[in-house]
Amino acid sequence: MFKKILIANRGEIACRVAATARRLGVKTVAVYSDADATARHVQVCDEAVHIGGPAPRDSYLQWQRILAAAQATGAEAVHPGYGFLSENEEFAQACADAGLVFIGPPPSAIQAMGLKAESKRLMEQAGVPLVPGYHGADQDPALLRREAQRIGYPVLIKASAGGGGKGMRAVLADEEFDAALASCKREAINSFGDDAVLIERYVQRPRHIEIQVFGDSHGDCVYLFERDCSVQRRHQKVLEEAPAPGMTAERRAEMGAAAVAAAKAVGYQGAGTVEFIAEQEGRFYFMEMNTRLQVEHPVTEAITGQDLVEWQLRVAAGEPLPLKQHELRMHGHAIEARLCAENPEGGFLPATGRLSVARWPTHAAFRRSDVRIDSGVGEGDEISPFYDSMIAKLIVWGETREQALALLDVSLRDTHIVGLHTNVAFLRRCAATASFTNAELDTALIEREKAALFGQPGLPLAEAAAAVVAHTLAQEGTTQSADPWSRRDGWRLYGAAQRRFELDLDGEHHQVLLARHHHGGLSLTVQGRAITLAIRSTGLDRHELNLDGRRVAVATYKVGEQVAVFGADGSALVTEVDVIAHAGEGGSEGGRLTAPMPGKLVAFLAQAGDTVSKGQPLAVMEAMKMEHTITAPRDGVVEELLFTIGDQVGDGAELLRLRAAA
Missing domain, CATH: 2.40.50.100 (RNA polymerase II/Efflux pump adaptor protein, barrel-sandwich hybrid domain)
Known part of the structure; x- marks a missing residue:
């Protein structure tokens, strides 16, 4: 085993590799950009080396600086994580030339599978099923359009050199082709430095099923079952699960054998993922091979009980695979949700800003093996525009899919992030849709269920208003005097005291009245309706409300004038308006x-x-x-x-x- 490795990446994957390495007694070296000087992956590694500016092209893609850092710190191997240089055969070869072990496949395998068109030709020779399409080197736009017409619409244009949904467009009609091709090529050249594309038939209602493979330097290769990654937006995965619902043992063995054949065709070593498009009736076609560890690998770890990063380190050190194919078992069901800084209601536009609050599930009934959070950021950290929008991965495991779904719902409910837009509420709605609950899966699930996913109300006004009141009273209570005459809560010896709250919620302004009666009881008037209110607070951020006899548990966090409220039925972001502070302010300019x-x-x-x-x-x-x-x-x-x-x-x-x- 290695004594020291350098992790040529950032974020949660760098933290993940560092954790496994520490358990194996391996020291780690982090690299970091200007934007990541205080990042978590820097803190958890034994050493850290600065490699450049915040943009990836100035730091994490500067492989010469990374190699220099490895040599200067005495690292024996380089773990590339995923993204950045993880599928760059030039970097893998440079590691070998520098006497460093690249913890991944050989450069020849990366090159063979990195170009989608070339990989399709290899897979055809290996007998792996392919989607009808054009994978040629001639990139003349007129020829590409003729090929699309030959294949028949709808077609899918895909960047030949990349993955992750970048440089990919579905084209439904011939008149849309030219604009979609131009956009794909722009995105491909920016992301991968290569604007070559391929064209394939766009399979209707496809499922996205991938097989985890692992090869070693002794000629052995196994598959660690499958993951269903059909729930996607913009061709990027949202929810992933293992095993794939409805998968028969026969089809699993058939897909596993095809994946192993694909890996062996290129002399594969290390962790890799063979991705297939599967039709609803079961036929499947090779899509691509990711020559690295995947973001969704934790669900495979959860059902197999194996640490795939440990497998990577052992295989890269020359050891044989820890298990043979017949020794691999799976148990239970796991689901992963990608928590991202983005605005689903705004077309999934990425969001940037500070994580003012980042609280993860801590339910007393959870076991460590039930709920897992993989994250490279924490409360107070900044989500910058330079890197991927993922904040964390939430992974749950249950004995059955039904148990995993229930655990996912409560875990998303108890995930509280404040400071920027996130997709947490969207993920919870997505997992609760009829399609996902009943495992009616395909890559158009989000579009099909959009009525249930978008434009949904958050917490009711009365519940949100009561939570804001509870937070305010709890905050004031920490500085109150025991002397009733010195209190600021409106206490009266006789009669009731009334207090006004000016609240903005979902673009509407509301005036809420809180009455404190002489007997100590509270009532809230919301939109002209009086509601009896009782509050039991635990600190500033946990409250049990009783609204007209209905008990509701909420969590509240105040950032500036905004109070974020989280409850069992959703969340709300309420602005508690200070009327005096905003006196004289005019409306904002519109239409720009x-x-x-x-x-x-x-x-x-x-x-x-x-x-x-x-x-x-x-x-x-x-x-x-x-x-x-x-x-x-x-x-x-x-x-x-x-x-x-x-x-x-x-x-x-x-x-x-x-x-x-x-």
Whole structure:
């Protein structure tokens, strides 16, 4: 086994590798950018080396600096994590040339599987089923369009050199092809430095099923069963589970054998994932192979009881696989939810900002093996625009899928993140949909269930208002005097005292009245309705409310004027307005075209003088490695473009000026 390894990555995967290495007695070296100087992965490693600026191209993609850091610290091996350089054959070869062990497959395997078109040809020779498509080297746009017409719409355009949903577009009709191809190529060149694409038939109602494979340097290769990753947005996974619901033992063995054949075809070593598109009736087709550990590997660990990072280290050190195929077993069911800084109601736009609150599930009934949180950030940390939007992974395990679903629901309920938009509430709704609950899975599940997923109300006003009142009273109670005459809670010797709360919720303003009666009881008047209220608080952030006899448990966190409220039925973000502080403030300007997040301006889709209509695409930005199209907020005429292509723009920056049409 190695004595010291360098982790050429950041975030939760770097923390994960460090934890396993520590358990095996292996020392670790972290690398970090300007943006990550105080990051968790830096803190948990034994040593850390600064490698450059915050943008990945200035730090985590600078493999020469990473190799220099490894050599300077005496590391024997490099673990690439996932993303960044993990599937870069040039980096893997450079490690070998420098006398370092690359904890992953050989460069030849990365190269063979890294180009989707080349990998499809290899898989065809190995007898692995393929989706009909075009995987050729000729990238002439006219030829690509003819190939799409030959295959028949709908088709899927995919970046040949990448993964993770980047450089991928579904095209439903011929007239959409040219624009989709241009967008794919832009995103591919920005993400992977290669704009080559391939075209495949777009399978209707497909399931995304992947097989975890592992090979060693002694010629053995096994599969550790499957994961269903069908629930996706923008071709990126949202919920993953193992084993795949409805998978028969025969089909599992067939897919496992195909995955092992794919791995052996390229002399694979280490952890890898062979991804398949599966039709509802069971036929499956090779999609791609990820030559690295996957984000969703914890669900495989949960059902097999194996530490896949430990397997990686042992195999890279020259040891044989810890288990043979016939020795592998699976037990129970596991589900992973990706907690991301993004706004589902805003088209899943990524969000940036500080994690003012980050509290994970701590239910007394949980065992360590039941609920797992993998995260590279914590409370107080910043989510920057430079890296992926994932905050954490929440993994649950149960004896059955039904138990895992119930545990996922309570765990998401008890996950409280404040300070920026997240998808936590969306994930909870997604897992509760009829389609997911009944395992009616395909990659269009989110679109099919959008009525249940979007535009859903949060906590009722009365419950949210009562929670804000409880938080305020608890906060005031920590500084109250025992002398009733010195208290600030409106105590009266005789009669009732009334107090007014000005609250904003979901864009609407509400005036809520709290009455404190001489006998000590409380009542709340919300939208003209009087509600009896009793409060039992445990500290500032935990409250048990009794509203007209209905008991409700809530958690509250105040950041500035906003109080985030979390309850069993959802959450709410309430602004407690200080009327005096805001006296004289006017309304904000509307109708401007502004950047919804920090990022790079990729394209303007209109020029000065153009007449545009509301909802028309006007600009394209790149943030967190994805392209985002920004549309006109109203009808008008483009008066002036305020940036040039390639500029970095800040959150809320005005991109162009619109004036009303004459």
